[in-house]
Amino acid sequence: MTTRRIMVIxxxxxxxxxxxxxxxxxxxxxPLALYLSGHGYVRIEFGGLGLAWAIATVSLFTLQAGRTIDxxxxxxxxxxxxxxxxxxxxxxxxxxxxAVLFWVIMSLGEDPPRPATLLVAxxxxxxxxxxxxxxxxxxxPRELEGVLVLIGIVAVAMVMENNSVLHPLxxxxxxxxxxxxxxxxAGIGAATLHALGVASSLWAVSLVAWMTRVRLHLRPPSVAxxxxxxxxxxxxxx
Amino acid sequence: MxxxxxxTSTAAPLAAQGIVKRFGDKAVLNGIDVTVQRGEVVALVGExxxxxxxxxxxxxxxxxxxxxxxxxxxxxxxxxQDPCLMDLLSTEEHLTLFGAGRGMSRDHARDAxxxxxxxLGFHGSPADLTGELSGGSRQKLNLTLALLGDPEILLLDExxxxxDRNSYVDFWDLVDRWRDAGKATLVVTHVLTELHRxxxxxxxxxxxxxxTRVSRR
Numbered sequence: 509m510t511t512r513r514i515m516v517i518x519x520x521x522x523x524x525x526x527x528x529x530x531x532x533x534x535x536x537x538x539p540l541a542l543y544l545s546g547h548g549y550v551r552i553e554f555g556g557l558g559l560a561w562a563i564a565t566v567s568l569f570t571l572q573a574g575r576t577i578d579x580x581x582x583x584x585x586x587x588x589x590x591x592x593x594x595x596x597x598x599x600x601x602x603x604x605x606x607a608v609l610f611w612v613i614m615s616l617g618e619d620p621p622r623p624a625t626l627l628v629a630x631x632x633x634x635x636x637x638x639x640x641x642x643x644x645x646x647x648x649p650r651e652l653e654g655v656l657v658l659i660g661i662v663a664v665a666m667v668m669e670n671n672s673v674l675h676p677l678x679x680x681x682x683x684x685x686x687x688x689x690x691x692x693x694a695g696i697g698a699a700t701l702h703a704l705g706v707a708s709s710l711w712a713v714s715l716v717a718w719m720t721r722v723r724l725h726l727r728p729p730s731v732a733x734x735x736x737x738x739x740x741x742x743x744x745x746x
Numbered sequence: 747m748x749x750x751x752x753x754t755s756t757a758a759p760l761a762a763q764g765i766v767k768r769f770g771d772k773a774v775l776n777g778i779d780v781t782v783q784r785g786e787v788v789a790l791v792g793e794x795x796x797x798x799x800x801x802x803x804x805x806x807x808x809x810x811x812x813x814x815x816x817x818x819x820x821x822x823x824x825x826x827q828d829p830c831l832m833d834l835l836s837t838e839e840h841l842t843l844f845g846a847g848r849g850m851s852r853d854h855a856r857d858a859x860x861x862x863x864x865x866l867g868f869h870g871s872p873a874d875l876t877g878e879l880s881g882g883s884r885q886k887l888n889l890t891l892a893l894l895g896d897p898e899i900l901l902l903d904e905x906x907x908x909x910d911r912n913s914y915v916d917f918w919d920l921v922d923r924w925r926d927a928g929k930a931t932l933v934v935t936h937v938l939t940e941l942h943r944x945x946x947x948x949x950x951x952x953x954x955x956x957x958t959r960v961s962r963r
Contacts, residue, residue, distance in 0.1 A: 516846040524834040527875075573832070579808050580830050583821060584847030584895070724807035725816070 513586055517594025521570055525602070531566065535602075538562040539610060543617075549688040552614055554666065556630060556684040559610055560637040560677060561662045563603045567641025568658060570595055571718075572651050578722045588719040596638065596711075603634030618688070625696060626687035632703045633680040639710035640676055646717035676710070679703030758783050759819040759899050759930040762805050766813035767797065774800050775811070780948060782899070782930040787921055789941055790934045792950030798934045799827060799903055801950065805932060806901050823897035825905040827934075829888035833877030837863070837887055840876060841894065848895030855894060862890040865920065867913040882908040889917075900924060902933040918943050 525531065539562050543555030571592075574581075578591050607630035611623075620626045641658065648654040665677045671685075672678060682699035686692050760782040767775040774797040782788045790798050803809040805816055806824045831840060838856055845855020860872060866886040870879060876887060885908045892900065906917045918940055924931050925945070933944070941947050 513846050516843060520832070520835055520839055520843050523839060524832060527834045577830050577832060580824060580826065580891075581844070581847055583806060583808070583824050584844045584891075585821060585849060586847045725804075725810040 510587070510590060513590045514594045514597065517586070517591055518598045521595055521598050524573075525566070525570070525598070535562050535566060535606060536609070539606070540613070543610070543614070549685070552618060552620060552626065552688040553681060553684045555610060555614060556633045556680060557662055557665055557677065559606060559630060560633045560640070560680060561658070563599070563606065563634050563637035564641035564644070564658055564662075565655065566602070567595075567599050567638045568645045568654050569641075569651065570599060571642050571645035572654065575721075578718075579724075582722045582724055588722045589715060591722065592642070592715060592718050595642070599638040599642075600635065603638050604631060607631045607634040620687050621690035622687045622694065625683065625694070628696065628700070629680065629683035629687045632683055632700060633677070636676065636680055636703055636707050636710070639707050639714060643710040643714045643717070646714045646721070673702065676706045679706065757819075758817075760805060760817070760822070760932065762801070762811075762814065762816045764814035765801065765804055765811045765816070767800055767804060767809070767811050775804075775950075777814075778950065780805065780932065782932050784898075784930055785925050785928045786946065787925050787931045787933065787944045789944035789947045790932060790950065791936060791938070791941070791947060793952040796950040796952050798950055802901050802903050802932065802934050818899060820898050822899035822901045823892040823895070825889045825892035825900075825902040827903040827907065829876075829884040831876040831884060831887065834875060836873050836875055837870065837879070838872035840887060840891060841872075844891045844894050848897075850895060858896075859890055859894055862893050863887065865916065866890065867910070867916060880908075882910060882913065885909065886913065898929055900929055900931045900933075902931070904934055904936065906937075 539555055539558030542558030542561075543551055546552075546554035574591065574595070578588075581591060582588060607627070611627045611630050614620060614626060615623050640661070644654045644657050648657055661676065665675055665681060668675070671681050679699040679702035683696045683703070686694065686696050686699070758781045760780070762778070762780045765775050765778045765780075766773065774795075778797075778801060780788070780790070780801065790801060792798050800809065804811050805818070806822055807816065807818065808824070835843065841855045841859035842852050845852070845859065848855075850858070856872070863886060866889065868883055868886045868890075870883050876884060879887070885905070889902070889905045892902065892905070906914050909917060921931060921933070921943060935941070
């Protein structure tokens, strides 16, 4: 039953996303605009960060949209992790499809020295972006604040000259630059581990936050409940 | 007028005792007790701001009380005051979504949901997106989603808002059928003309105190 409920959540959010045609268009247009605005090897990094930005934003709004309906879905029998996992599967799928699309675009446009590494870089970037958007949505109360936090994270990555391990997109940037620059060491093990660590941490945070948020405060009845009306309360009969 | 100190002696499907809820410094509910037996319809009334919706949400487990205990026998069907729907999903997809939560197959949820919608006078195609439905039709779907899976306990927050006259009458006929079927129904209402259709009325005090006026039909 859990699997079916997860897949129904995935399917329904898939319908919702596909019916937002402008959103689907912008999902491609935003990373493409950032990619085209860069010069030289930076183009790939900008395109990758644009991809992270677009996917994280869609993830943020997908979860925020569930804030009102999720408690009622939980009442109807869904568990909080099922609600979260259904969206994760959908968004990671969308992210992977976009990563492949941009890998084709960048491979044709830039002739990167390490095309296989570029594919890994884009998949890792999309993979982190989903839990990043979801974690922000789970932790920040409203959409506007969430979007501002997200803009801050991506903007810092774009203007920061030296990559920092403290930044959640550190691993993505490292692998993107390794794919784009032939003179860099080809190893991406440490960067991939960093990305996996960040993604796992963001997932753990999201799960705890969402389970707390849509938790039901119910308990089964005792065999003999106390009087329905507290002693001394006035009760009138017609 | 008779002063009673006890209403129930057997296990009730829904029993909320000594419920206190504050929002900031403001106490909305102060020591409220609500019990609903099987086959009983209880109306929850009170002025605006008396805490009717808050009490219902606490009974459903959607909100935690600051003090007091809610005991509930099974997962209730809950109909919120404002329809909680996804505008880009169709009526049929909502039935699938909520039906899956209740363990219903796609076909079962669709058939049962469409039967309920028909009984409420829903006019529309199952394929219509809910964002394009009228307010009354949205509310009928909202109520149907609460009833899907035939829950034993129903918590309804002014579920007939936007209903036309015929649908409103149909709703109270449905309430009678739920009573006959042994369901425990708690309905928030401010339409006082239909209070005689309830077995008991709980009038929440406008200003928080321990006083709760209860009248029997």
